Amino acid sequence: MIPRYSRPEMVAIWEPQTRFRIWFEIEAHATDKLAELGVVPKEAAAAIWAKAKDAVFDVARIDEIERVTKHDVIAFLTHLAEIVGPEARFVHQGMTSSDVLDTTLAVQLSRAADILIADVDALLAALKRRAFEHKLTPTIGRSHGIHAEPVTFGLKLAQAYAEFARCRARLVAARTEIATCAISGAVGTFANIDPSVEEHVAARMGLIVEPISTQVIPRDRHAMFFATLGVVASCVERLATEIRHLQRTEVYEAEEFFSPGQKGSSAMPHKRNPVLTENLTGLARLVRGMALPAMENVALWHERDISHSSVERMIGPDATITLDFALARLTGVIDKLLVYPANMRKNLDRLGGLHNSQRVLLALTQAGASREESYSLVQRNAMRTWEHGEDFLTNLKADPDVTARLTGAELAAMFDEAYHFKHVDTIFARVFGAA
Secondary structure, three states: OOHHHHHHHHHHOOOOHHHHHHHHHHHHHHHHHHHHHHOOOHHHHHHHHHHHHOOOOOOOHHHHHHHHHHOOOHHHHHHHHHHHHHHHHHHOOOOHHHHHHHHHHHHHHHHHHHHHHHHHHHHHHHHHHHHHHOOOOOOEEEEEEEEEEEEEEHHHHHHHHHHHHHHHHHHHHHHHOOOOOOOOOHHHHHOOHHHHHHHHHHHHHHEEEOOOOOOOOOHHHHHHHHHHHHHHHHHHHHHEEEEEHHHOOOOOOOOOOOOOOOOOOOOOOOOOHHHHHHHHHHHHHHHOOOOOHHHOOOOOOOOOOOOOOHHHHHHHHHHHHHHHHHHHHHHHHHHHOOOOHHHHOOOOOOOOOOOHHHHHHHHHHHOOHHHHHHHHHHHHHHHHHHHHHHHHHHHHHHHHHHOOOHHHHHHOOOOOOHHHHOOOOHHHHHHHOOO
C-alpha cells in the first residue's frame, strides 16, 4: 500500500524483516519440540536460538539467493544456515514450505486483526461521545432522500455505534477463525513430523491447531477473514456517505472539520469539500474488492497449489493497511465533526409541518374515518402544502372534512415534536446499556 494511506504499526506487520522473524520463530520452536522428541540433538536446537534469536536478517541477501533458487523459503533457510552454521541442517525437519508460510500468514492476520479491533474501539468511543452530545438534537429523518419524520442526530450516531459494535464482533470472530497453525508436512499427513510439533508451535505462536490441513490451511478461513474486512469497509462507507450528504450546501447540517490553512479548491477559494469522507468511500471500495479474490482462493487443486499465493501476498497487506487507515480517518472525522443544530431546525421546519402527516392519519382513523378516507384527507392537504409552500396545520384546520373529525386543538396536538422523541432513552439503553 502507498504511504499516503498507511500507518506505521500496521505496515510493520508486513515488512520483510517481520516476516522473516516469524519464519525463524516457527522453525526454531519446531526444532525445540523435535529435540524434545529425540529427532534432533538438543544442543542443535539451543544453538539455533543462541545464534539467530537476535539476528537482523539480510533481506537483500535472501532476495539474492531467491533469484537463483526461485523459492523464498529455501532462500531464507540458506541465509539462516549462513548465520547459524552446521546446526542449521536440523531446521525444517519433516516440514514443508506451506507449514511456514501459512502459519506465518495466520500470525500476521491475527496481529492485524488486533490493530483493527483497537481501531474500532476508538471509533466506538468517538461515536458514543458524540451520540450523547446530540442525543436530543432534532433533525429530519429522510427516506429516499426526502423528508420523512423527525429523528435526533444522536440517534443517527447511535445507529452507527451499533453497526460498528457488530463489526467489532465480526472482527473478533474472524481473528479466531484465522488464527490456526499447520505444521503437518507434505500433503498434511504428518508422515515425517509428529503432530505434537504442530501443537507446540501453535502454543508458542499464539495460535490453535488446524484440525485438518492438506498441505495448506483451508482457504475458507481466509475468505471469511477478508469478507469481514469488506463488511467493515462497507460500514465505513455508509457513515461516510451520510456525512457527505449532510455536508451538501443545500443541507449543511454537519461538516468535516476545516482546519486553519486548509484549501478546498485550486480554483474556487470559497470551497469546503467533504474530502475525507469521499476518500473513505474510495478506500472502502478497495477493501471490498479484495474479498472476492480471497473467496476464489478457496478452490485449490487437490492437496495444494499456489494460485492463492500471489493473491494473498497483495491483499494481506493492502486490505489490512487500508482498513486500518480508513478506520482511523473515520474516527478523526467523527471526533471533530462540526454539527449545526440551527440548520437542522431550519430544514426540519422548511416543509411547514408535513412530517406530522402520519400522526394526523392515525388520529383520523381513531376518530372513526376509514384508513382510505383518512389517507386521502391528509394527502390532499399535504399536497397543497407541498405545492404552495403553505402551513400544513393551517390547511388541515381549514378543511371541513378534517375538522368534522378532529378539533383545531386536537390537530394542534398532533404537531408536538416531543412525541417523536419519547423513546429515545429506550433506544439509547438498547444500544449503550441501561447505565
